Amino acid sequence: MSNTSTQSLSVRRLCADSSDFAEELAALTAWSAVADEALDKTVRDILQCVRTQGDSAVVEFTAKFDRFPVASMAELTISRETIQQALADIDPAIRQALEQAAQRIDTFHQCQKQASWQYTDETGTLLGQKVTPLQRVGIYVPGGKAAYPSSVLMNAIPAKVAGVKQIIMVTPTPAGEVNQTVLAAAAVAGVDTIFSIGGAQAVAALAYGTESIPRVDKIVGPGNRFVACAKKMVFGDVGLDMLAGPSEILVICDGKTDPDWIAMDLFSQAEHDEDAQALLISPDQDFLDAVEASMNQLLPSLERRDIIERSINSRAAFILVDDLAQAMTVSNAIAPEHLELSIDNPEQWLDAIDHAGAIFMGRHTPEAVGDYCAGPNHVLPTSTTARFASPLGVYDFQKRSSLIQCSAQSSANIGQIASVLARSESLTAHARSAEFRVAAEELRTTKKKS
Secondary structure (H helix, E strand, O other): OOOOOOOOOOOEEEEOOOOOHHHHHHHHHOOOOOOOHHHHHHHHHHHHHHHHHOHHHHHHHHHHHOOOOOOOHHHHEEOHHHHHHHHHHOOHHHHHHHHHHHHHHHHHHHOOOOOOEEEEOOOOOEEEEEEEEOOEEEEEOOOOOOOOHHHHHHHHHHHHHHOOOEEEEEOOOHHHOOOHHHHHHHHHHOOOEEEOOOHHHHHHHHHHOOOOOOOOOEEEOOOOHHHHHHHHHHEOOEEEOOOOOOOEEEEEEOOOOOHHHHHHHHHHHHOOOOOOEEEEEEOOHHHHHHHHHHHHHHHHHOOOHHHHHHHHHHHOEEEEOOOHHHHHHHHHHHOOOEEEEEOOOHHHHHHHOOOOOEEEEOOOOOHHHHHHOOOOOOOOOOOOHHHOOOOOOHHHHEEEEEEEEOOHHHHHHHHHHHHHHHHHOOOHHHHHHHHHHHHHHHHHHHHHHO
16 A cells, blocks of 8 residues: 555445435435536527538637637548558557457457348248448547547447448547547547537537538437537437436445455546546445545545545445345445446356446456456446446447238238227228238138139
């Protein structure tokens, strides 16, 4: 452990056996973006301007919000040559890491790819599903100093695996500052086109299209509150990945893992922003004390310690439970984005876990490897939505069409079922549509016999 010490962290303590634990837990984990009428109006106005004025509005808003005045969209379009040059120029170690991570992400997502299928049932009716990739998707990637090349890989590679024909990336470049590692990641991931725009105007351009930016079928990727608000407003005109809340981590530990390891795992999510949430569950009170001591010793060594401190002091908690079975019950109530099982034989507890975005099994599996290079996607459901939502994957970039083909005979067979049900709903045209085919087959059969 570090010899430097501070008492700046004060971690809230909860006990699962407490009579008011359910209420305390609900209050601790509750998250909803505060309604902001001014923000809504600003975003709505931006969307409308881009929708009606196209490129000129995007150029104007980029100059205003990103302090990047340009004359036309041509200056906001990053060429293929520039993208490839960024890949050639970056530190060789970073390039190698990007390529290794990309390979692992691709290998994992290849297993998710779905194929079309069909069968013929006992009536002779062909039934099936046609799986088709989306034609064009847009990826939003934070830019400038808040740059996440890992997000480029996690959003673009599943789209490529799905067979998406065109991937358009938007990334803000405040004051013209272009992050070269983000461009290099786009080259590695196979992004087709990049526009150096961001904010609500970028979401609008992708959702509605402009003279220079084609309309996409789906928008994926994280952004600030303007981006999140814009995504919510354009939903329906375009598909979305999810509306994500702050990052979360829940660690379940039996008390046998190095406290420094657990402390840093909690910090790994707390450093995202002040609203991120880090939770630790353990049946060992002494271990909880040891982790808090480690956190206070390790905090001064971190670059983002101010953010971590605010996150831990406002939204973190240590939860004391009777045993691991109770820990799993509490975890299911939380439905965390990231769940670390820092315990012996974690696989034996998988059946007890109903809700989690990603499950990190064992003491040697920190959440950080999932963020960058393990292979599974790091775009995960937050704010208890793991109860019904899944990680971003190839399936998010594929759509399915049902296949139905009746022969004359099978149409007569199942048409009678349709007729009865349609008439029970007083939908006579539905019924007669099926009955015409039934009658035609009966007539054909009668003529054949005569």
